[in-house]
Structures are given as C-alpha cells and as structure tokens.
Amino acid sequence: xxxxxxxxxxxxxxxxxxxVVALLPLVVTNPYYLGVLNLTALHVLAxxxxxxxxxFAGQIxxxxxxxxxxxxxVSGILSAxxxxxxxxxxxxxxxxxxxVALVIGVPVLRLSGNYLVMATLGFNIIVTVLLVxxxxxxxxxxxxxxxxxxxxxxxxxxxxxKFYWLAWGLALLGLVPARNLAHSHVxxxxxxxxxxxxxxxxxxxxxxxYKIRIFVLSAGYAAVAGALYAHYxxxxxxxxxxxxxxxxxVTMCLVGGMGSLWGGLFGAAFLTPLPQLLHVFQEYQxxxxxxxxxxxxxxxxxxxxxxxxxxxxxxxxGGIRPPLEETRGSE
Amino acid sequence: MSALLDVRGLxxxxxxxxxxxxxxFAAEAGKITALIGPNGAGKTTLINCVSGFAQPDQGQAGFxxxxxxxxxxxRIMGLGLARTFQHLRMFNRMNVLxxxxxxxxxxxxxxxxxxxxxxxVLRREERALAEKAMAVLAEVGLARAxxxxxxxxxxxxxxxxxxxxxxxSDPKMILLDEPVAGLNPAETRVMADLILKVRDRGVGxxxxxxDMSLVMRVSDTVVALCSGRTIASGTPAEVQRHPEVVAAYLxxxxxxxxxx
Amino acid sequence: xxxxxxxxxxxxxGLTTGAVYALVALGYNxxxxxxxxxxxxxxxxxxxxxxxxxxxxxxxxxxxxxxLLLALAGAALAGAAVERLCLRxxxxxEIMVLIFITVAASILLRGGMKHLWGKQALALPPWSHxxxxxxxxAAFTPQNLWVVGVTLLAILALSLFFGRTTVGKAMxxxxxxxxxxxxxxxxxxxxxxxxxxxxxxxxxLAGVLITPITSLSYDVGLLMGLKxxxxxxxxxxGCFVGAVAGGLGLGLMESLGAGLLSSxxxxxxxxxxxxxxxxxxxxxxxxxxxxxx
Ligand SMILES: Nc1ncnc2c1ncn2[C@@H]1O[C@H](COP(=O)(O)OP(=O)(O)O)[C@@H](O)[C@H]1O
Ligand SMILES: [Mg+2]
Numbered sequence: 001x002x003x004x005x006x007x008x009x010x011x012x013x014x015x016x017x018x019x020v021v022a023l024l025p026l027v028v029t030n031p032y033y034l035g036v037l038n039l040t041a042l043h044v045l046a047x048x049x050x051x052x053x054x055x056f057a058g059q060i061x062x063x064x065x066x067x068x069x070x071x072x073x074v075s076g077i078l079s080a081x082x083x084x085x086x087x088x089x090x091x092x093x094x095x096x097x098x099x100v101a102l103v104i105g106v107p108v109l110r111l112s113g114n115y116l117v118m119a120t121l122g123f124n125i126i127v128t129v130l131l132v133x134x135x136x137x138x139x140x141x142x143x144x145x146x147x148x149x150x151x152x153x154x155x156x157x158x159x160x161x162k163f164y165w166l167a168w169g170l171a172l173l174g175l176v177p178a179r180n181l182a183h184s185h186v187x188x189x190x191x192x193x194x195x196x197x198x199x200x201x202x203x204x205x206x207x208x209x210y211k212i213r214i215f216v217l218s219a220g221y222a223a224v225a226g227a228l229y230a231h232y233x234x235x236x237x238x239x240x241x242x243x244x245x246x247x248x249x250v251t252m253c254l255v256g257g258m259g260s261l262w263g264g265l266f267g268a269a270f271l272t273p274l275p276q277l278l279h280v281f282q283e284y285q286x287x288x289x290x291x292x293x294x295x296x297x298x299x300x301x302x303x304x305x306x307x308x309x310x311x312x313x314x315x316x317x318g319g320i321r322p323p324l325e326e327t328r329g330s331e
Numbered sequence: 332m333s334a335l336l337d338v339r340g341l342x343x344x345x346x347x348x349x350x351x352x353x354x355x356f357a358a359e360a361g362k363i364t365a366l367i368g369p370n371g372a373g374k375t376t377l378i379n380c381v382s383g384f385a386q387p388d389q390g391q392a393g394f395x396x397x398x399x400x401x402x403x404x405x406r407i408m409g410l411g412l413a414r415t416f417q418h419l420r421m422f423n424r425m426n427v428l429x430x431x432x433x434x435x436x437x438x439x440x441x442x443x444x445x446x447x448x449x450x451x452v453l454r455r456e457e458r459a460l461a462e463k464a465m466a467v468l469a470e471v472g473l474a475r476a477x478x479x480x481x482x483x484x485x486x487x488x489x490x491x492x493x494x495x496x497x498x499x500s501d502p503k504m505i506l507l508d509e510p511v512a513g514l515n516p517a518e519t520r521v522m523a524d525l526i527l528k529v530r531d532r533g534v535g536x537x538x539x540x541x542d543m544s545l546v547m548r549v550s551d552t553v554v555a556l557c558s559g560r561t562i563a564s565g566t567p568a569e570v571q572r573h574p575e576v577v578a579a580y581l582x583x584x585x586x587x588x589x590x591x
Numbered sequence: 592x593x594x595x596x597x598x599x600x601x602x603x604x605g606l607t608t609g610a611v612y613a614l615v616a617l618g619y620n621x622x623x624x625x626x627x628x629x630x631x632x633x634x635x636x637x638x639x640x641x642x643x644x645x646x647x648x649x650x651x652x653x654x655x656x657x658x659l660l661l662a663l664a665g666a667a668l669a670g671a672a673v674e675r676l677c678l679r680x681x682x683x684x685e686i687m688v689l690i691f692i693t694v695a696a697s698i699l700l701r702g703g704m705k706h707l708w709g710k711q712a713l714a715l716p717p718w719s720h721x722x723x724x725x726x727x728x729a730a731f732t733p734q735n736l737w738v739v740g741v742t743l744l745a746i747l748a749l750s751l752f753f754g755r756t757t758v759g760k761a762m763x764x765x766x767x768x769x770x771x772x773x774x775x776x777x778x779x780x781x782x783x784x785x786x787x788x789x790x791x792x793x794x795x796l797a798g799v800l801i802t803p804i805t806s807l808s809y810d811v812g813l814l815m816g817l818k819x820x821x822x823x824x825x826x827x828x829g830c831f832v833g834a835v836a837g838g839l840g841l842g843l844m845e846s847l848g849a850g851l852l853s854s855x856x857x858x859x860x861x862x863x864x865x866x867x868x869x870x871x872x873x874x875x876x877x878x879x880x881x882x883x884x
Contacts, residue, residue: 060687107870114629118824119869121817122862129859177447184446184453185432185439185460192422192433199420201404202382202413203496204437208403213443243817247694254691286702294677294695301683 010179013262014172021168025161034160036273038232041167042225043268047252048171048178048261049221054250055259056187057214058194059109062246063120066127067219069241071097071226073131073138076147076236086150086231094223101219102212109211124243131238143237150231163232170228171265174221178261181217190214191259222249255296257303266304333393335360335504335535336412341380341390350376351387352559358552360503360535363526365546365567367539368556369579374539375417377556378506382414383407395503409437411503415493415510417539423482427473427492430481431464434496467499471525487518494525504535511542523549547571555579593851596728601850602843603731607804608818609842610742611637614797615819616826616834617749618790623829624766625779625786628689632673632697633794634816638809639700640666640795641802642708645715655718662799663792669700670791674784704809717803738800745796746835753831762786766829818845821865827878836876841865 028034046068053059075093078084084092108119132141139145149158150166157163181187192200193207201207230236248271256267274292278285300307334357341354351373358364366374379385381392383404392399394412408414413434422430438460441453468474471491476484481492490510497505510526511519523545530536530549540546546553546567553570555563563573570576615633622630643665647658677696678689717734724731753759762782765772773779794812797819802811822841826833841861848860868876 054687108866111869111873114623114828115824115869115873115875117629118821119866122821122865125817126859126862129856133855133859180449181443181447184449185436185441185457186443186446188425188429188433189436191424191429192436195422195424196420198384199416199422199496200433200436201384202408202416203433203435204405204408204500205433206403206405217443251691251694254688258687283706284702286698286705288702290695290697290699290702294692294699297683297688297692297695298677298681301681301685301688 010183010261014175017265018172021172025164031160034164036276038160038163038167039229040269040272041164041171042229042232043249043252043272044171044265045167045174045225045228046222046249047256047264047268048174049218050249051253051259051261051264052178052181052190052221053214053218054253055264056182056194057190057211059211059215060117060250061120061215061218062117062243062250063104063122063124063127064218064222064249065241065243065245066124067097067101067222068226068229068245068249069127069131069236069238070100071223072230072236072241073144073226075227076144076230077137079231080144080147086148086227087152090150090224090227090231093227094220097223097226098216098220101216105212105215105219109208109215121243121246124241124246128238128242131241138238141238143235145235147230147234147236149234150228157231167228167232170224174224175261175265178221182261186210251293255293255300255303257306260303260305263303263305270304334358335395336381336537337391337393338377338381339391341377341387341392343376343380343385343387343389349559351380353390354556354559354561356554356561358504358535358537361530361533362551363530363536363538363549365538365540365550365553366556367541367543367546367553367570371558372556373559374556375508376559378414378508378537378539381407382412382506405437408500408502411501412506413497413500413502413504414506415497415508417508417512419486419489419493421481421489421492423480425481426478427481427484428461428464428468428477430492431468431495431499432460434499435460435463437500464495464499467495470528471495471498472521487514490514490518490522491525494522494529498529498534502534504537505529506537506539508539509541510538511540511545519545594728597850598847599727599729600731601846603729603735605843605846606839607731607735607738607842608801608845609822609839610739611797611801611815611838612819612822612841613835613838614742614745614793614800615815616823616838617746617831618793618797619820619823620829620831620834621762621786621790621793623823625762625783626674626678626689627686627769628678628693629820630673630787630790631690631693631816632670632700633790633819634812634814635697635700635704636666636670636791636794637798637801637812637815638704638807639669639791639812640798641715641807641811642704642713642798642809643795644799644802645713645807646708648716659799663795666795666798667788667792670787670789670794671784673700673791674787679780679783701810701813708809710809713807715799715802715807732804734800734803738804741796741800745793750831758782758785818861821862824875825865825868827875830875830877830879833875833877840876 024037028037046064050064053061071093074096075086075089078089078092079086104123108116111119131138149156151157157166189200189205189210192203192205193210197207252267252271253264255271256265257263275289278288281288336358338354338356341351342349343351354377356377366377368374376385380387381399383402387400394410397410399407422433439456441450445453465474465477468477471494473488473492473495476488484492494510511522514522519542526536527549538550550567552564553567554561555570555576557579562575563570615637618633619630622628640662644658644662647653647661673693673696677692681689681692717732718737719733721732753763761777765777765779765782769779798812805811818841822837823834825841826837844864845857845861849857852860
C-alpha cells in the first residue's frame with residue numbers, strides 16, 4: 001500500500017472523529033464530565049508522543065509523567081510566580097522539558113530492556129521527590145496554586161467548554177505530525193531499530209540519534225499536555241505526576257494498541273474515564289479496574305483498535321493503522 | 332593500485348582472548364574475496380570491525396581511501412560498504428518491501444522535522460524509494476512477496492531478502508556473512524548465481540562461507556583465517572593446497588575442522 | 592564528621608532494609624530468569640505475606656512459626672496464581688504485554704488486599720522481645736537481627752537449591768538458554784510456575800521480616816518492590832550475587848545518604864547513584880554484557 005493511500009485513510013478517520021468531538025459538548029454539559037473529557041484530551045496528547053517512542057521505536061519509558069509534570073510545573077510557576085503570560089510560559093516550559101529529555105536521554109537510551117525501564121522509573125521518582133522537597137519553588141506536597149488560565153488574544157480559556165475546544169483541537173492536531181512521522185522514512189527507521197538495532201545501523205539508520213530524537217519529541221508532547229493541564233486546573237501537585245501516572249500512560253498505549261496512533265487515542269479515551277465510571281462500585285473500584293485491565297491485556301493484546309481493525313479487514317474494509325500493524329502476526 | 336577494502340594489522344581481543352591478531356586483509360572491487368576458517372576463527376569479528384560494529388584495539392582499515400575505523404556503523408554504509416548478518420536480523424514487524432526500503436535509509440537527507448511536516452519532496456522521494464526497492468526485490472526473485480511480513484518468509488527467501496537489503500543502496504562492496512548457511516542445494520545455487528550476477532555488475536564481495544564447493548567455484552581470491560590469524564591467501568586452488576589449510580581439514584569434509 | 596556510633600547505626604539500618612531489598616530482588620531475578628518477565632506484582636507479595644501473618648497471629652492466634660510458614664505458603668500460592676491464571680493463558684508472548692499483565696495483576700492484588708484488610712495501618716508484632724540491644728553506642732532491636740539472619744539463611748538455602756538440587760539446576764539451565772532447556776525435556780512451564788511461587792515466598796519472607804519494623808498496610812510493598820527492582824538492576828538483572836550485593840548496596844546507600852546528607856532526599860540519592868552506575872556500567876555491577884554477533 002502506498003504511503004499516500006495510508007495518509008488518506010488516516011485523514012478519513014480524523015474527520016469523523018473531529019465531528020464526534022465537535023458534537024460531544026451538545027450531549028455532555030455537566031462540567032464534571034467535561035472535565036473528564038478535557039483530561040482525556042491531555043492524555044491523548046501525551047500518549048501520542050509516548051506511542052511514537054514505545055510502539056514505533058520500541059523504547060519503554062516509565063518516566064513520562066515526569067515530563068508531563070515538569071511541563072505543568074514550569075509553565076505554572078513561570079506564569080503564576082513570574083507573571084509571564086501563559087502563551088509564553090507554555091512554549092518555554094516545553095523547550096525546557098525537551099532540554100531535560102535530551103540531557104537524560106543521551107545516557108539513558110544507551111540502556112535496553114529492564115535497565116531502561118528502571119532508569120526512566122528512577123528519573124520519575126527523582127523528579128517527584130524534588131517536586132515535593134523543593135517547597136520554596138514548587139509549593140511542596142500540597143501543590144502549586146493560582147495558575148492562570150490560558151488566554152488567546154484576550155480570550156481567556158477559563159471555562160471547561162472553552163478549554164475543551166483547545167484541548168481536543170490540539171489532541172487531534174497533534175496526531176497529524178505524529179502520523180506523518182510514522183509513515184515516513186523516519187518512522188520506518190524507528191521501527192527498524194525496534195526490530196534489530198544492528199541491522200538498522202547496517203542500513204544507515206543513525207540508531208542512537210534517532211532514539212534520542214524520538215525520546216525528546218515524545219517528552220515534548222507530554223510537556224505540552226502537562227502545561228495545558230496546569231493552566232486548566234490551576235493547581236498542580238507532585239502526586240499527579242508520579243510513577244503511577246507513567247504506568248497509566250503506558251497502559252493507555254497498550255490497551256489501545258501499541259504502535260497505532262488511533263490506538264493511543266482510544267486507550268486514553270477508554271482508561272481516563274474508567275476510574276470515574278467505576279466510582280459507583282466504591283470499594284470494588286480497584287478490583288474491577290485491575291480486572292478489566294488484566295482481561296484486556298490477556299485476551300486483546302493487540303489492543304482495542306487492533307482488534308477492531310482486524311475484524312474490519314476481515315470484512316473487507318480497509319485498515320486505519322500505520323503499516324506496522326499491517327504486517328502483524330509475523331512474530 | 333591498492334584494493335578497495337584494505338585492512339592492515341587488525342587486532343582485537345575480548346576479555347583477554349585475541350579474536351583477531353594482526354590480520355591483513357584486502358578485497359578488490361568487482362571481485363569475490365572469500366574469507367574462510369573454522370567456527371570462532373574471527374571471520375565475523377573481522378566483518379564487525381570493518382563495518383563499525385566492533386572497535387579494534389589496533390590496526391587500520393581503509394575503504395576507497397577513506398579510513399573506516401572510528402566511524403559509526405551507520406556512516407560506513409553511506410560510504411558504499413554494505414553488510415549482511417550471519418543471523419538474519421530481519422525487520423520482522425515490517426513487510427518485505429519495507430525491509431528493503433530501510434536499506435535505502437542512508438540516502439535520505441531529511442530528518443524528523445521534514446517528516447513531521449510531510450514536505451512534498453518527501454513524497455516524491457518515498458515513491459522513488461519504493462520503486463527502487465521493488466526493482467531489487469524483482470532481481471532477487473521476491474517481487475511477489477513484497478507485501479508479506481518479512482518474518483513469515485521461508486528461511487531461504489529471508490536470506491535473499493537480506494542480500495536485497497544490502498544491495499539496494501548500490502554499494503561498492505558487500506560483506507556477506509554466511510549467505511548460504513542453512514540453505515538447501517537448490518537455494519544455494521540460486522544464491523550463488525545472484526552473487527555472481529552482483530559481482531559482474533562491478534560490486535566487490537567479501538564472502539564468509541563454510542560451503543567450500545561454493546567458495547572454490549565463485550571466488551577470485553581466498554583468505555583463510557584460523558584463531559584470529561591469516562594462515563593462507565591466494566587463488567582458490569593455491570589456498571586449497573596450502574599445507575596449513577589442508578591440516579585444518581579434519582577428514583576433509585565440507586567444512587573446516589579444528590585449527591592445526 | 593559523624594561519630595563512629597552514628598555510622599554504625601546507619602550501617603545497621605541500611606543492612607536491614609538492604610537485606611529486604613535483596614530478598615525482593617532475588618524474587619525479581621527468579622521470575623526473570625525463568626520467564627524474561629519483570630514481575631511488577633513482586634512488591635505485593637511482600638504486603639500479602641505480612642497481612643496473612645497478621646491475621647494468623649492476631650485473629651487466629653497461631654504461634655509464630657506455623658503462622659510464618661502459612662504466610663509464605665499463601666504468598667507462594669498467589670505467585671503461582673499470577674503465572675498460571677494471568678500470564679500463561681495470555682494470548683500474547685510479547686514481553687511488553689506480559690510485563691503489563693503483571694502490572695494489572697498487581698493492581699488487582701492490591702485491590703483485593705485493600706478490600707480484605709482495609710486501608711488502615713496494622714501493627715505486626717516483632718518476632719521476639721522489643722528490648723533494644725546496644726553495641727558500641729549503636730542501638731538495634733532483635734528484629735534487625737532476625738531480618739539479617741533469616742535473609743542470610745534464605746540466601747544459603749537458595750544457593751543450595753540452585754547448586755545441589757535437580758530442579759535448581761534445571762532452573763539455571765533454563766535461565767541460560769530456555770530453548771535448549773526445553774529441548775532437553777525440562778518442563779519449562781512447570782518451572783515458570785515454580786519460579787513465581789518461589790518469588791511469592793521470598794517476597795512474603797521479606798514482608799514478615801520488615802513490617803514489624805516499618806508498618807503494615809495493603810500497599811506497603813509498593814515502594815519496597817520498586818527498591819527491590821532497583822537493587823536487581825543495580826546488581827545486574829538476573830544475577831544471583833548481583834541481587835544480594837545490589838540490595839545491600841542500595842540499603843546502605845539510602846541509610847547513609849539519609850543520615851549524612853538529607854533524609855528528605857534519600858530516594859533521590861539512591862536513584863541518582865543507581866543511574867550513575869548504569870551510565871558507567873549499563874549491564875549493572877555484576878551483570879555480563881550480552882555479546883553481539
Ligand atoms: N562480542 C564478543 N564478545 C566476546 N567474545 C567475542 C565477541 N565476538 C566474538 N567473540 C569471540 O571471538 C572469536 C571469534 O568469533 P567470530 O568472529 O564470531 O568467529 P567466526 O565468525 O569465524 O565463527 C570467538 O572466540 C568468539 O567467542
Ligand atoms: Mg561467524
């Protein structure tokens with residue numbers, strides 16, 4: 001299948017989705033549910049980047065909540081503490097996080113397997129402790145308050161609905177460069193180094209630098225999501241960005257379908273509201289959440305979207321996945 | 332005139348054990364240079380050193396006048412020196428065509444930003460890449476498998492796919508690490524014909540092989556390695572008659588036995 | 592400059608937690624060597640062991656030793672269940688998916704424990720009297736001795752198991768080369784279950800040893816589990832000696848870091864050192880580099 005057909009298919013999926021996103025606020029008017037939807041959009045952004053790293057390049061990071069959190073804290077502190085307009089503090093925060101990711105990524109990405117998992121996990125733990133301990137700057141464990149909302153040319157995005165348009169707009173927009181990358185020679189190089197770093201090198205893929213670039217890029221996505229988070233909720237706490245958040249983000253990739261950008265979207269859209277929905281079960285909430293997750297991973301390892309696509313293909317419809325999944329079943 | 336690939340005094344040791352001990356090796360453009368020797372002789376290590384996968388302790392390696400040692404592996408292929416692996420190392424999650432397209436990665440000049448923004452020039456390049464890859468697949472007889480997952484191909488086809496992946500970048504020389512190991516006689520014949528065809532195009536080949544009848548048939552020069560040292564080099568007939576090489580054959584079977 | 596007795600004090604508490612990390616790390620390694628999976632439920636075995644022990648002692652009124660053995664058996668059963676009920680029936684063999692199945696199992700286990708034992712902190716009595724002992728100005732409790740002593744015994748038992756018994760040797764063969772082991776007729780599936788059971792037992796042992804000192808709740812194993820993972824990585828993942836050295840090293844580092852530098856930053860110190868070690872030796876202290884051919 002030629003790349004341009006793939007591109008058209010992706011766009012064919014994007015437009016209906018944008019339609020759904022546009023219509024949802026007509027149905028969902030309760031601010032609490034809008035809030036959940038907004039959080040979902042931020043997760044979609046973070047997961048899109050993470051998916052490029054994990055699903056395509058095969059580099060596991062259990063530290064992305066740290067980038068998410070750093071983005072949130074830096075943009076929050078710069079705007080609330082130093083009076084920078086959020087529109088300026090946000091890109092600065094993203095740039096800062098990318099720099100941190102670069103500095104961390106150069107040594108860390110030499111590691112593989114469990115060592116990489118541990119190193120990223122360790123990085124996240126360090127960041128969480130620092131956020132708690134550097135009380136003067138970060139407000140400590142009770143968090144940092146009073147972060148102003150984003151405003152675009154005088155229009156403050158201070159309601160759930162206004163933020164909804166921005167968050168989902170960016171979440172969907174963020175899919176486009178990710179998709180472009182996935183379908184390009186760079187995406188192919190990333191998948192190649194996932195399967196065999198040696199063979200990728202022998203083919204001229206600059207493996208080390210690709211790993212670092214995709215790590216930085218994915219950290220950037222997380223930072224954008226984090227900064228938006230800070231300006232939406234107005235408060236950030238260290239607990240929001242601990243290793244469990246990292247695990248949650250990776251789980252979203254997996255449950256949706258690793259290496260499928262749509263999958264990441266659906267994983268986030270499924271797992272973000274799930275705990276809220278399970279609230280009615282009260283003390284059984286964790287049990288049910290763990291159980292659902294377990295069953296999904298056990299019996300739908302290709303993810304929700306992967307499963308959906310397999311049945312679509314079987315019925316003669318085209319796929320909506322990048323080429324990675326078209327060659328699945330080869331392991 | 333010096334050879335295209337010129338290796339002098341290459342030494343490397345792993346944990347105190349010398350895998351290569353001051354090895355000289357040369358391979359010319361448009362010729363097949365076989366590298367033979369028992370298992371553990373250091374053949375793969377020599378290829379690894381030359382292709383940037385291992386850093387030798389001592390020695391020099393030049394390719395067309397360019398110093399190879401110290402260059403990162405992905406740059407070396409850009410100089411026109413490609414390689415295959417003893418163990419296939421296919422990109423199993425990709426289809427056959429994409430595997431070959433990765434072989435052209437070194438040609439692509441644009442990076443992440445251009446790819447994310449989907450520069451129009453990339454679309455053209457991508458199309459050209461696919462066409463070139465298809466042509467090479469046709470050459471190795473895998474055109475019909477282009478859309479299949481690489482891992483699903485039979486072993487023999489994967490060996491040819493590995494050759495295609497190295498061949499697609501129009502290298503000046505290919506280092507082939509045991510290209511017919513595990514192939515049946517018919518597949519071996521096909522591979523041998525392919526190798527000769529590539530040679531006739533002016534591409535130099537370094538052929539690491541245990542299949543002596545193939546080596547004797549196709550090689551222009553044979554170098555015999557044993558315990559990290561060159562024990563003989565010359566025409567196939569000369570090397571075959573060399574006393575140390577003869578001694579290295581135990582029972583005179585298909586393969587080398589232990590070193591003398 | 593801290594006094595000698597203070598240093599000794601830090602060393603004692605470091606060795607105690609370090610011993611626990613070592614036990615947890617050994618559990619990680621057992622599972623990894625048999626299945627290549629990082630078992631993120633490892634820390635929950637620690638909580639589970641402590642909680643079962645608590646119920647048997649407090650509610651059922653059992654004496655120490657039977658309660659201890661039953662607690663280990665219970666956690667071993669839970670470990671075996673994770674392998675048999677969660678990992679083995681899973682449709683995918685991809686390591687990434689299997690690892691996150693253990694994450695889900697961990698959430699499930701924690702949910703179950705929270706449901707059964709509640710959220711509040713429980714107090715597990717120490718194994719013997721609580722009168723502190725004093726040596727060279729440093730105070731420690733008999734429980735410190737229990738932790739270190741029993742850990743040493745467990746390590747000895749494990750090394751005898753791997754060195755002398757057929758099953759232990761089979762497990763080593765499987766760790767070195769699973770495919771060859773399977774071809775030689777070794778029951779790799781059975782050993783996978785066994786390794787999870789042993790890991791469960793080791794985790795529980797760590798739990799019943801340390802929770803009288805720390806405290807006991809359904810999620811006490813979470814952080815301990817992560818530290819054990821860090822210890823395994825520090826020593827070289829999958830390496831027996833590495834787990835012990837990594838555990839003790841991490842425990843000492845933490846306690847000395849907390850005592851000499853800053854207790855608030857003790858985790859930072861431990862993980863920064865861990866990262867530094869990994870940067871210098873990407874395969875861990877005792878791990879061997881996988882050669883590329
Ligand atoms: N990465 C490595 N680490 C340790 N030893 C190695 C490594 N690569 C090769 N060797 C050793 O070097 C020697 C030569 O190996 P190799 O080049 O693979 O032999 P051949 O390809 O001729 O069979 C062998 O003894 C092998 O064990
Ligand atoms: Mg070899």
